[in-house]
Amino acid sequence: MSLLEIHNLSKSFKGLLANDKICMELKLGEARCIIGPNGAGKTTLISMISGHLFQSSGIITFDGKNISNHDLVKRVRLGIGRKFQTPTLFDNLTVYENVELSVIRNNYSNFEKNAKIDETLKLIRLFDEKDVPANTLSHGQRQWLEIGLLIGNNVKLLLLDEPTAGMTTEETIATTKLINNLSGEKNLSIIVIEHDINFVRELGAQITVLHLGKIFAEGNYSTIENNKFVREIYLGAPDVVS
Amino acid sequence: MQNVLTKISGEAKFELLIFLALASIPLVFSGYILFILPQYMLFGLLAVSLSILWGLTGIISFGQAGFFAIGAYAIGIVVKSTFLMNSAILGILLGIIVSAVIAGVVGYFLFSAKVKATYFVLATLALSIIIEQLAKSQKEITGGWNGLFVDRISISFGDLLEYSLFNDIPMYYFTLLLTTIAYALIKFLTTSNFGKILRGIRENEDRILALGYNTSIYKTLIFCVSGALAGFAGSIYGTHAGFVDPSLARVLFSTEVIVWVAIGGRNSIIGSFLGGILVASLANYLNSITPEYWQLIIGIVFIAVVILFKGGLAGGLEEIYHRLKSKNYVSARNP
Numbered sequence: 001m002s003l004l005e006i007h008n009l010s011k012s013f014k015g016l017l018a019n020d021k022i023c024m025e026l027k028l029g030e031a032r033c034i035i036g037p038n039g040a041g042k043t044t045l046i047s048m049i050s051g052h053l054f055q056s057s058g059i060i061t062f063d064g065k066n067i068s069n070h071d072l073v074k075r076v077r078l079g080i081g082r083k084f085q086t087p088t089l090f091d092n093l094t095v096y097e098n099v100e101l102s103v104i105r106n107n108y109s110n111f112e113k114n115a116k117i118d119e120t121l122k123l124i125r126l127f128d129e130k131d132v133p134a135n136t137l138s139h140g141q142r143q144w145l146e147i148g149l150l151i152g153n154n155v156k157l158l159l160l161d162e163p164t165a166g167m168t169t170e171e172t173i174a175t176t177k178l179i180n181n182l183s184g185e186k187n188l189s190i191i192v193i194e195h196d197i198n199f200v201r202e203l204g205a206q207i208t209v210l211h212l213g214k215i216f217a218e219g220n221y222s223t224i225e226n227n228k229f230v231r232e233i234y235l236g237a238p239d240v241v242s
Numbered sequence: 243m244q245n246v247l248t249k250i251s252g253e254a255k256f257e258l259l260i261f262l263a264l265a266s267i268p269l270v271f272s273g274y275i276l277f278i279l280p281q282y283m284l285f286g287l288l289a290v291s292l293s294i295l296w297g298l299t300g301i302i303s304f305g306q307a308g309f310f311a312i313g314a315y316a317i318g319i320v321v322k323s324t325f326l327m328n329s330a331i332l333g334i335l336l337g338i339i340v341s342a343v344i345a346g347v348v349g350y351f352l353f354s355a356k357v358k359a360t361y362f363v364l365a366t367l368a369l370s371i372i373i374e375q376l377a378k379s380q381k382e383i384t385g386g387w388n389g390l391f392v393d394r395i396s397i398s399f400g401d402l403l404e405y406s407l408f409n410d411i412p413m414y415y416f417t418l419l420l421t422t423i424a425y426a427l428i429k430f431l432t433t434s435n436f437g438k439i440l441r442g443i444r445e446n447e448d449r450i451l452a453l454g455y456n457t458s459i460y461k462t463l464i465f466c467v468s469g470a471l472a473g474f475a476g477s478i479y480g481t482h483a484g485f486v487d488p489s490l491a492r493v494l495f496s497t498e499v500i501v502w503v504a505i506g507g508r509n510s511i512i513g514s515f516l517g518g519i520l521v522a523s524l525a526n527y528l529n530s531i532t533p534e535y536w537q538l539i540i541g542i543v544f545i546a547v548v549i550l551f552k553g554g555l556a557g558g559l560e561e562i563y564h565r566l567k568s569k570n571y572v573s574a575r576n577p
Contacts, residue, residue, distance in 0.1 A: 050452070076454030088452070090445035101442045102453050104435045153453055 001064075003028045003189045004049070004157055009058030011044050011213075018044040020213040021058070026157070029187040031179060033200050035224075036210035037233060042193045043085065045210070046159045049191070050082040051075040063156070081155030085162050087142040089149070091135040095126050098134050098145055102152035116152060123181070124148035125174065140164075140171035147178065151186075158182065158190045164199050176202045209233075257429070257512050261422055268411055276410040278526070280417035280482055282519040287424055287475035289502045289518030290511055291468045296500075297508030298432060299464050300444035301359060304496045305366030308373040309345065309469045311491035313337030313476025315377060315384055318392040318486045330395030334477045341473025342466050344369075349465035353458035367493060374491035389487030392480045407481070417478055424474060429511060431467065440464055498525075501540065505547045506554050513556025 004026040011019040018041045026032055034042050047053040049060060051072035060068050067075055090098050096117065103116050121127040124144040129137065134145060143163050150158050163179070164172045176199060182188045183205075194200050200207065200221065207224045209217040211233050217224060224230055264283065268276055288310055295301045317333030348369060352362055377384045384390060394413065396406040407413045431437055442450040443457050451457050480486050489495070499518075506517015521540065528536035551558030 052452075072451060073454055073456050076452060082452055084452075088446060088449045090442055090449065092445055093441070097438070101438060101450070104438065105454050149449070149453060 001028070002026060002061075003030075003063060005059075005061040006049070007059045007061070009045070009048060009060065010056050011041075011048060011053065012056050017213050019048070019055075022210075022213075022215060024208065024215070026189050026191065028156070028189055029183050031183040031190040031192065031203065031205035033203060033205050033207045034191060034193050034210060035195070035197075035200060035207060036216070039212075040210040041213040042210055043161055044213075046082065046161055046191065046193060049157075050080055050159050052082070076153070076155070079154070079156035080159065081150035081153050081157070082159040083143075083146045083150060083161055083163060085165070087139075087146045089134045089142060089145055092133055094131050094133055095121070095137070095145060096130040099130075099148050099152045102149040106154055120148050120152045123151060124178065139166040140168060140175075143167065143171075143175070144178070151182070156188060158188055160190060160192045162193055162195065164194065164196050172196065172199055173202070175199070179203060253510075253512065257425075260512065260516065261418075261425075264418055265415075268414055276414050278523075279519075280414050281479060282522045283417055283421045284475040284479045284482070285499075285502070285522045286515040286518035287421055288472055288499055289506060289514040290425065290428055291471040291475065292499050292503045293506075293508050293511055293514035294428060294432065294440075294464060294471075295468045296503060297510070297514065298437065298444065299440045299461065300447075301461060301465070302363050302500070303366040303465070303468065304363055304493060304500070305369040305373075306468070306472050306499045307493070307495035308366075308370035308491050309341040309472035310476035310479065310495070311373055311377065311486070311488075312341045312344065313473035313478075314392075314480035314483075314486040314490055315390065316340055316473070317395070317477040317480040318390040319383060321393055321395060321481070322390070330481065333395070333481075334474065337473045337477030337480075338470045339473075341476075342470035345469025346462060346466040349462040350458075353461040353465075356458070367496075370491055370493050370496050374488050374493075377488035377491055384488075387488065389485055392484055392486060394484060395481045413482060417482065420474075420478060424471060425511070425515065428467075428471065432511060436460070436463075498522075501544050504554055505544055507551075507556025507558075509553050510556035510560075513554055516556075517554065 002025040004024070006022055006024040009019055009022045010017065022045060034045065036042055044053065048055045051070060051074070055068065058068070059066060062075070062078060062080060065078070067078065070078070090101060093101070099117050099120050100113075103113055103120070106116070108116060118127070121130055124147055126137075126141060126145060126148065129141065134142065137145060143165070147158070147160065147163065160179070164175050167175060179190055179192065180203065183190050192203070192205070204221065206220060207218065208215055209224060209230050216233065217227050217230050219227075264279070267279065288306060291309070292303060292306050295303050314337070316337035317330070320333035320336055321329050348365065352365055357365070378386055380386070394406070394408045407416050439450065439455055439460055442453075442455070443460060447457055476490070502517040502521045503514045505521050506515070507513030524543075525536060525540055528539050532539070547554060547558075551561070553560065
């Protein structure tokens, strides 16, 4: 059964159609990459799923429930978590306190709480930095910490908006492993928006290409790479018709 | 982690020291100080009621004096008009409840409508003015401009024991006891999960919302607690001072509370508490030696502290402490 089903989802901003009848399904434990040139409507799509924006028309079903009219908080409590394009953290609190704030929503016992925090910190490779304020972390570490906030929050679906932006090559590789680990072992569903085509290839997930608010192509990396039109709009083929 | 632990226990030790010092003052001093210090302790609580909004949650209120006045009028009106055994306790409870309900209703509508911080400040300002106007206009109940005389209350335990607070020393210890209890409750609240979430709201409200916390409910609750605390302090103030008038609800008084908290340190509960006590004492002292210039001097102190230490005196002391401890300390707590 699909965890997330999107049916004919559209969003228009004062007449500009940012998303046009998007249909998509995501299974439990599945990772999906959304790529597309600037202005393709990627962030708009994620915002409608997370509840930061409301759709103009269309239906979103999550875990068998129609959540189209649920607000942000209600959706988070059902298990949809979102990482923003620029890391959004509690800058003046320590890494530990950051994760703690996401974990305490679950009403755990003290023992469970500490175990969950430690587990999350190890997963995002920030256990050694746990007493450091979040604003002293490197850019890549901040991205991980924000993913950690979603894990600590016990979400089922992670929406990651450019998780590798500003990362070094090593950090990008570690992020690929982390995402694969989350979808593979932890059985979480993940939607990733990315620009870094090497990352998309390494991740090996199914890819959805958005262009001008519409789904332009879908498939695995080699299908997408060999799609002539995708090359034209996105990868920048040399023989683009002017 | 070690650092954090020593810091917490250090602060707790300091708080204990302050309250022990307050408890031992009547053993050493006598006279005016025993009369006036309970009033300053209540001002300290009033400062704490702002600090849990401003320092902890990041919301400024210009209406704290309004809640304080509600408490003072509540006890004044109840003590005057009832012949019940425990009218004093009823008056204090009424002060707390009315303040909490007003804060809760106002907070609920403003916060669930996602009103911006600036407009919230204006709404609290208006609230304070409304309370002042009500106090002036409802002459039959409040005494209007002339104010209301309030008798010192007695606390009775059944028929046998009645404890009068007419003299300064019983009043002193009565106030100190209630202040300590209120302080401990607030301290517990700030270290609980609820307090942590409020800190999260201060740091990044969008993130805390995206973690699934309904921030408007949390903000309404803390505004309610803050109003209740200010009302509580006000009700004891009413019986201590023996007189209540509309000037208690004035915006000027609310502004004074902001000055106390800014000087004491808004991020620190004990800092705000001491800010209330010390700045109010200083103002009183300066007023007696230089009636023309005391406000100017307080103003200069205020500006100097705000410029030198963003976190007030408490934040400044913490920073100095950490500098001495390790030269690599990065100021993390006080943005």
